Each structure stands twice: as structure tokens, then as C-alpha cells.
Amino acid sequence: MQTSPQKTSWFPIMLRLDEARVLVIGGGNVAANKVRLLVPAGARIELLAPTLCPELRQMADDGVLTHVQGLVSEEDVRLRLPGCRLVYLATNDPTLNRSLAELCQQHNVPVCSVDDPANSSFITPALSTRGAVQVAVSTGGAAPVLARRLRAKIEEILPAGLHLLADFMQKARLPLRERLPDPSDRRQVWERFLDGSGGSLAMSGQTEAADRELNRLLEGHTRQGEVWLVGAGPGDPNLLTLAALRLMQDADTVLYDNLVGPDILNYVRRDAELIFVGKQRNRHTLPQDEINAELVRRARAGERVLRLKGGDPFIFGRGGEEIETLTEAGIPFRIIPGISAANGCAAYAGIPLTHRDCAQACLFITGHARADGTLDLAWETIALRSQTVVIYMGLAMLPLLCAQLVTHGLPADWPAAIVERGTTPQQRVLTGTLTTLPEQAAAAHVSSPALVIIGEVVRHRVLPLPSGS
Ligand code: SAH
Numbered sequence: 001m002q003t004s005p006q007k008t009s010w011f012p013i014m015l016r017l018d019e020a021r022v023l024v025i026g027g028g029n030v031a032a033n034k035v036r037l038l039v040p041a042g043a044r045i046e047l048l049a050p051t052l053c054p055e056l057r058q059m060a061d062d063g064v065l066t067h068v069q070g071l072v073s074e075e076d077v078r079l080r081l082p083g084c085r086l087v088y089l090a091t092n093d094p095t096l097n098r099s100l101a102e103l104c105q106q107h108n109v110p111v112c113s114v115d116d117p118a119n120s121s122f123i124t125p126a127l128s129t130r131g132a133v134q135v136a137v138s139t140g141g142a143a144p145v146l147a148r149r150l151r152a153k154i155e156e157i158l159p160a161g162l163h164l165l166a167d168f169m170q171k172a173r174l175p176l177r178e179r180l181p182d183p184s185d186r187r188q189v190w191e192r193f194l195d196g197s198g199g200s201l202a203m204s205g206q207t208e209a210a211d212r213e214l215n216r217l218l219e220g221h222t223r224q225g226e227v228w229l230v231g232a233g234p235g236d237p238n239l240l241t242l243a244a245l246r247l248m249q250d251a252d253t254v255l256y257d258n259l260v261g262p263d264i265l266n267y268v269r270r271d272a273e274l275i276f277v278g279k280q281r282n283r284h285t286l287p288q289d290e291i292n293a294e295l296v297r298r299a300r301a302g303e304r305v306l307r308l309k310g311g312d313p314f315i316f317g318r319g320g321e322e323i324e325t326l327t328e329a330g331i332p333f334r335i336i337p338g339i340s341a342a343n344g345c346a347a348y349a350g351i352p353l354t355h356r357d358c359a360q361a362c363l364f365i366t367g368h369a370r371a372d373g374t375l376d377l378a379w380e381t382i383a384l385r386s387q388t389v390v391i392y393m394g395l396a397m398l399p400l401l402c403a404q405l406v407t408h409g410l411p412a413d414w415p416a417a418i419v420e421r422g423t424t425p426q427q428r429v430l431t432g433t434l435t436t437l438p439e440q441a442a443a444a445h446v447s448s449p450a451l452v453i454i455g456e457v458v459r460h461r462v463l464p465l466p467s468g469s
Contacts, residue, residue, distance in 0.1 A: 010123060010140050015086075018042035023080055024065075025072055025100060026090030027052040030114050034088045037124065039064055046080060048072045049091075072096070074103060081107045086122070089113040117141025126151040131163025132170060161203030168202035168210055179218060184252050184303070189217050191250065225299035227326055229319050231312040231338015232260045236423040237267060239344055243336045244308075251306035253298055255291065259310025259449060261424070272306075288318060292325040299331040310449070312340040316366050316392045340364075342390040345422030345451045349429045350462045353388050358456035361387040367394025367401050367452070375400060383408035388455035395450045399438040405454065406434050415458035420450040431458055 020043055024031050027049025035056065038045055045065035052060060052067060060067040068076070072091065077100055081087070087104045089097040089111060101119040104111035113119040117140065125136035126147040135158070137150045159165075169190070180186045193199065193214055201210040228247045233239035240248075245267055248254070253273045256265065265274065277286045277294075286294065291307075298305045313319030313335060326333045342364055346353045353362045365382060369375055375397055382389055383405045394401055398418075406412050417431040418441050430440045434454070441450075 010138060012125070012136065012138065014134070015041075017085060019044060020085035021046060021083055023048065023077070023084050023087045024090060025049065025077065025088065025097075026092070026114075027056055027067075028090065028092065029053055029055075030092075031088070031090035032056050034090060034112075034114065034124065035059065035065060037127065038088075040129075043085075048076060048080075072100075074099065077103060078107075081109050084109050087111040089116075115144070128155050128158060130158055130166070132166040133158070133162050159203055161205065164205050165199060165202040168207060172211075172214060176214075176218070180221070182223075185221065185223055188223070188304075189214070189221055192217050223302040225302045225304060225331065227295050227299050227305045227307060227322075227331055227333040228336065229307045229313045229322060229333060230309070230336040231317070231340075232256075232264050232308050232310055233339040234311055234341045234344030234423045235259075235261060235263070235421065236344070236348075237263050239339045239423060240264065240267065241336060241338065244338065247306055247334075247336065248308070250304060252303040254306045254308055255294065256308040257310060260308050263424075264308075268306075268308075288321060292322055295322060296325060296329045296331060299326075300329075309338070310341070311344070312338045315340045315342075315364060341392060341422060341449065341451050342453075345419035345427075346390075346453065348423045348427060348464070349417065349419045349453075350464045351417060351453055352457050352460055353390070353453075355457050355460055358460075359386065359388040362390065363387055364390050364392065367391040367397045369397050375404070377404075379404055379408040383410045385410065385456075388453065388457050391452035391454070393448075394452040395441070395446065395448055398441055398452065401452070402434040402438055410434060410454075414454065415456055416452065416454045417458045417461070418446055418450050418452050420446045422449075422451060431461065 017038065018041070022038055022043040022045050024035055024045055024047045027047065031047065031049065032053055032055045035045060035047070046068060047056065047060070047065050048068045050069065050071050056065070059065050081104065087109055089100050091097055094116070097113045097116060098119050101111050101113045105121060110122045111120060112122050112124060117123050123138065123141050125138040126144070128135040128151050135154050137147045137154065139147045176186055176189070180189065196213065198210050198213040201213060228251065230244045230247055232244060248268045251269065251272050253275065254268050255275045255277050257278055268274065277291050295305055295307060307322060309317045309319065311317060314337070319335065323333055323335070342353065354360065363382060365377060367375065391401060402416065405414070412435045413433045415431070416434050416437040417429060418437060420428040428444070428446065430437065430444060430446065432440050
């Protein structure tokens with residue numbers, strides 16, 4: 001049996017207990033806490049305990065549970081395990097709890113030894129209930145007090161009439177399904193209903209008015225696809241905008257590229273279709289014109305397509321090309337800016353991008369070589385002392401970039417930094433000069449994505465507290 005803190009997370013599900021046999025061992029307040037949760041779920045509760053606290057006594061008298069009286073033995077429990085959906089162990093004898101937990105596990109019956117996650121195969125979350133709406137909070141048994149705190153906070157923000165709204169939506173569900181067979185159509189109507197007056201009408205119990213509003217939306221419903229070009233920021237999910245988050249929750253399909261990591265994709269609606277479209281060196285991905293065509297094709301089919309890009313879509317993100325295609329095809333689109341790598345990396349590395357003393361301007365350039373391997377940049381305007389130069393995609397050409405800047409007039413010991421995987425837990429920052437940086441980066445095996453920052457601002461670097469939450 002497991003004793004150390006568990007390394008994987010618990011898997012949350014909602015379990016049907018209607019008419020299911022549930023065994024509760026123990027007759028005190030701890031058992032009563034669990035029984036109170038089990039009763040509304042319709043469980044048939046069998047409670048084994050020598051004595052009962054007054055609340056449980058009352059429940060036994062009322063026929064809410066069946067009390068099996070007497071000292072609890074392993075044999076009693078073993079006999080009752082077949083056909084049992086769940087077992088709660090709530091005796092005040094930890095040794096007994098542990099041996100009974102083992103017994104249940106041997107018989108493959110899910111068991112919760114209260115306040116003892118190490119000996120449990122399931123745990124009960126802190127729960128906020130508003131009619132059909134249940135919000136469960138779990139810390140995986142690590143910190144029940146914290147879970148209860150969070151639940152209290154959630155309780156505060158759940159609107160008072162939420163149960164009425166859930167009731168309304170539940171009742172309208174089947175009729176709506178008949179009128180709109182396609183799930184994505186139905187979702188669109190519900191979202192408009194909730195965004196408009198429908199939600200508050202239903203929550204305040206004005207069912208007829210809410211019904212009229214729903215019908216109005218149904219009659220006016222025509223399916224229209226859209227494309228949302230959204231910047232996902234440089235990596236840390238804390239840097240997503242609220243607008244990005246909302247669209248990630250609403251999209252039918254998400255086309256994302258390799259700068260958008262799993263931490264960010266975690267925030268996409270669970271049943272949205274996720275499509276990886278690149279771009280990564282040496283990895284087969286969709287060419288840009290196919291991405292454009294895919295956006296158009298899906299939007300025409302009525303999908304709400306999220307084109308999720310690292311950083312900001314309009315900074316070296318080819319967002320411009322995508323919206324040109326969409327405009328030509330007559331597809332409606334929205335653009336949500338994101339925090340670009342320059343902003344994110346500079347902030348998390350503690351390097352200001354401008355500074356009154358030394359940098360009156362900041363230039364973003366791409367260090368991506370052309371197909372023939374050359375860099376075609378206006379070196380005279382880049383190699384200036386009074387500005388900061390931020391180079392995107394500059395890793396591969398770093399030696400050439402640094403050498404050219406010295407050739408065009410910057411000092412050989414001009415400050416330069418490179419930020420690898422900025423804003424993520426793997427962020428690394430190297431600082432040096434135009435002469436040393438290429439070697440430092442090679443020696444440290446810096447890999448993409450990495451951002452180069454050149455200028456005296458690097459000397460003003462300060463180390464911030466870790467960002468994010
Ligand atoms: N639209 C993006 C840039 C895309 S170009 C933006 O606004 O940030 C891709 C380049 O961005 C990478 O080669 C790298 O130079 C830079 N980049 C993106 N994310 C980064 C990160 N987390 N850390 C360092 N550089 C990053």
C-alpha cells in the first residue's frame with residue numbers, strides 16, 4: 001500500500017450512486033460528514049459501527065441508512081464487499097482503517113480512508129452545490145484546509161440563482177437537441193443565451209422570459225464560422241490575456257504551433273479539436289498556405305477556429321498573411337494580441353528594454369537567414385549605441401550577427417544576452433558581450449526558442465522574484 005505522497009494526480013470523476021450500496025464504517029462525526037454527502041446522491045448506505053452519534057442515530061431511525069450494530073470485524077466487512085460501489089472508513093482506529101483499506105483494495109472496491117489519502121483509492125473533494133451545479137475542489141489530499149478555503153472563495157462568486165439556471169438549461173436540453181442536432185450549433189446558441197439576457201432571466205426565476213429569449217436565439221440562429229488569431233504569450237500561462245483565455249474556452253478547433261506548449265493548451269476547452277501546425281525545424285508540419293487554406297475551410301464549415309500563436313500574432317508570427325487570406329475569403333476574424341517574446345523574456349530576465357540613460361529606442365529584428373544562408377539586414381541602423389536590439393530567431397546565425405554588429409561599429413565588448421525558453425520554468429539567461437555570447441551559447445547548448453538582447457540595458461539587469469503564481 002502506498003505511503004509516500006503520490007507523484008501522479010488524482011483523476012476526478014462524478015460518480016452515479018443512485019441505489020448503489022455504499023458501506024460506511026464508523027459511527028462518529030467523521031462518518032456523519034460523509035453520510036451527509038452520500039444521502040443526496042441516493043446511495044443505499046450500510047453503516048457498521050458499535051454506536052452512533054446523535055445525527056447518525058436520527059438518520060438510522062428515519063430509515064435514511066441501515067445500521068449494522070456491533071464491533072466491526074474484518075469478516076463482517078469482507079462479507080459485505082461483493083456488490084458494494086464504495087467504502088468509507090471512518091473509525092477512530094487507524095490500524096483498523098488501514099487493514100480494512102487493504103481488504104477493500106484486494107477486492108477491488110474503491111475505498112476512502114478518511115483523512116488518510118495514502119491508504120485510499122479515492123478521496124472526496126470539497127464541494128459547493130447549487131442544484132445540478134457542483135464545483136469540486138481537491139488538493140489531492142495534500143491540504144484539505146486549503147481545499148476548504150478555495151471552496152469558500154468559490155461559494156462567494158457562484159451566483160445565487162445558479163441552480164435555477166442549471167434547471168432551466170437541463171429542461172431545455174432535449175427540445176433544443178431536436179431543433180438543433182449539431183452540438184456546435186447548440187453550444188453557440190447557449191453561449192449567446194448566457195452572454196445575453198437569458199442567463200440572468202433564468203437565474204432570477206423568470207422562466208417564461210428566459211424561454212422567449214432562447215426561442216428568439218433559436219429562430220435567428222444561422223451558423224457562422226469565424227477565425228480568431230490569438231497570441232498565447234511566450235510560454236508562461238500566467239501571461240495569457242483574459243480575452244485569449246475566453247476564446248480558448250469557446251473554440252471548436254485550435255490550430256497551434258510549436259511555441260505553444262502543453263501548459264497553455266491545458267486551458268483549451270477539453271473537447272475542442274487540437275491541430276498542431278508547426279513550425280519546427282526538421283519536423284513535418286503544414287506549410288503556411290495549407291494553414292491558410294485550413295483556416296478558411298474550417299470557418300466555411302461553420303467552425304469557430306482559434307489560430308493560437310506563440311507571443312504576439314503580429315510580431316514575426318505571419319499573422320498578417322493569415323488575415324489577408326481570411327479577408328479575401330470573406331471570413332470574419334478577430335485578433336487578440338499577446339505578450340511578445342521580447343516583453344516576456346526581458347521582464348522575466350530582469351533586463352529593461354529601454355532605459356533613460358542608454359537606450360532611447362528598441363528594435364525588434366529577425367535573425368532568420370534567407371534560403372541562401374545570408375542575412376539581409378540594414379546593419380547601419382541596427383548597430384547603434386543608443387538603442388536596444390532584440391533578435392528573434394537569431395540563434396542559428398548568432399556568430400554572424402554578433403560579428404556584423406562589431407564590423408558595423410559596435411564595440412567588441414558591447415553587452416549582449418540570450419534568453420532561452422523565456423518565462424517558462426526552464427528559462428536560462430546568459431549575459432556576455434558581442435564577442436563572448438556566441439561561444440557561451442554554444443558551450444551551454446542553448447536551443448530554440450531563444451531570444452537575443454543586445455545593448456547597454458543588459459548591464460542594468462536586475463534579478464526579479466520568480467514571476468507568475
Ligand atoms: N510571435 C512570436 C515570435 C515568433 S518567432 C512573439 O511575438 O514572440 C519565434 C522566435 O521567437 C523564436 O525563435 C525565439 O527567438 C522567440 N521566442 C518565442 N518564444 C520565446 C521564449 N519563450 N523564449 C525565448 N525566445 C522566444
